Amino acid sequence: MTEITLIEAVTQALAYELDHDENVLVFGEDVGKNGGVFRATDGLQARFGEDRVMDSPLAESLIAGMSVGMASQGLKPVAEFQFMGFIYPGFNQIINHIARLRNRTRGRLTCPLVMRAPFGGGIRAPEHHSESTEALFAHIPGMKVVIPSSPARAYGLLLAAIRDPDPVLFLEPKRIYRLVKQDVPDNGIAIPMGQSFILREGSDITLVSWGASMTETLKAAEQLATQGINAEVIDVATIKPLDMDTIQASVEKTGRCVIIHEAARTCGVGAEIAATLAERSLLSLFAPIQRVTGYDTVMPYFRLEKHYLPSVARIVKTVKQTMEFA
């Protein structure tokens, strides 16, 4: 049994798919000999060749746009954007083509591709390297957005994303790339997208989060448990399509909900979850749904980032307020 990190699980999943499907190609800046700036594609070019693991020119619209052409031919490009902050030159391609090729051709041409990007703050990175803008992409009809929060889910969900017949944005929380190790058997078994995971069962309140914030959310739940508050913790995992049924069932059981995300608050994915809970579960709620999120500010340079990111203390404080609501 070998335990691996989240980023090693990404590498393992890429290797598995490259090995089992000759249509799968890895494509992006520095993904070749260098193995990616975070080493997600480490060793893949040496093992599968330059035809399969290709360094792209330094042009992100190209990475997105060429992937459309390759995917239309039945290839399955797994494109890497070096950081989420650099994906935006490709936004035109994503919103105008990747997400809608199937629809505009009535299914004649499709876009089975994966776009991987490390995202989120907390690693003292330079500006433009730390944002969480998953909501921008979840808003696009035709997209799927996945965010793993553990090595096992990174492996299983990435396999599912690559095998999916539609485009998937796969956001990797880089703050936890190497935080924990897990035994992740390389068995090629995918974890279906579109389902949330209950990481901790509880009866008093539901904490909903995803990505790196799962770490603080779980820590907060442990702390709350010592104070007699029994929190249920859900990893959303697939931002789109959202598994609202799992979240709804939990909130209807606990009657309370706090949503935690790194992204800015206004129009964040938390707003969508809260609105849907309000539509479906209002009469089950004992307290208003609360959010603990990044602020509606530009992500600060890293000296202040710990004040921006949702902390254990902020989560605990908000949970207590929710519990005390009468």
Next chain:
Amino acid sequence: MTEVARFSIQHTQFLDENGNPTQALPAFCDNHELLVHLYRTMFHTRAFDDKAIKLQRTGKMGGTYASSLGQEAIFVGYGSAMQETDVLVPYYRDYGAMFQRGITMVDILRYWGGDEQGNHFAAKEDFPICVPIASQCLHAAGVAKAFQYRKQSRAVVVTIGDGGTSEGDFYEALNVAGDWKLPVVFVINNNQWAISVPRAAQTGAETLAQKAIAAGITGEQVDGNDVIAMRHVADRALERARNGEGPTVIEAMTYRLCDHTTSDDAKRYVNASDLEAAWAKEPLVRLRHYLAAQGLWDDTQEEQLRLDCREQIEAAVQEYINTPTQPISSMFDYHYAELPLELARQRHEAVELGGEHD
């Protein structure tokens, strides 16, 4: 100082504006059937175009239509050079090529008439009309990469207007095509106008073809109103692409004799005398003169062609008009291979509100 690079751009023309050869014609011109086919297709494309504008003007097509008036030789020329196994990634005036690839007049009318079914056409690997300027160039590079990866002897043609060559996606596509020797042919329809902005206001470069040079690609200019020249350079470029000799940029010189689209009024910015001068160089008349001089075409054939086109176009218009609007559910059914739960709920709501049943 040492000179480290030098380049020049060649311009190709075989027929002048009066239909007189300016040099020995390429060998394919011995194939009289082909020449007549080129003429017929250009004539047909123009007749269709005329009808489409009338449909839009009379409210029978709604929306907008982008004409190819005066630019037919470009599309008909490269379209006739393509093989069935090649892939076309068009912009939005390529009817003269699309018709030769099994895409029908009805498909085009449906597209502009607000119906996605117009993109579900017989050329099953070709891309649909592309509106976001220059974005299609990268799709073409991607398709070409797929051919290269699978070691297939196939080529891609992508088209773009002169204004589009100012876009980043154009440069990015050129750059990678040159670097990876991709089997792709870039055809620039230099019709002198990007809506109202003239070619001279787009770039300080003397030619658009020379943009290829910086990417390590062969770039050339052609008389885009001379279908023989157009076919000739397209033949050569496609052959090179299929043989693994890399990409080509073809800047086809023409003039937009129409408005940008039916939503535009070119009289606001086009000088009437310039337009008149451009009409004297339009592509149909010069080939007709050449064919007539060779005894391959006469007024009777011209009249018969007119009648045939009218009949075919009327039939297509009828089919288009009789096409039922897609059901409301179709708005939802092509977003994903499998309909997500939330979208299924919304679909149900829309279908019910619209008074339709599944």
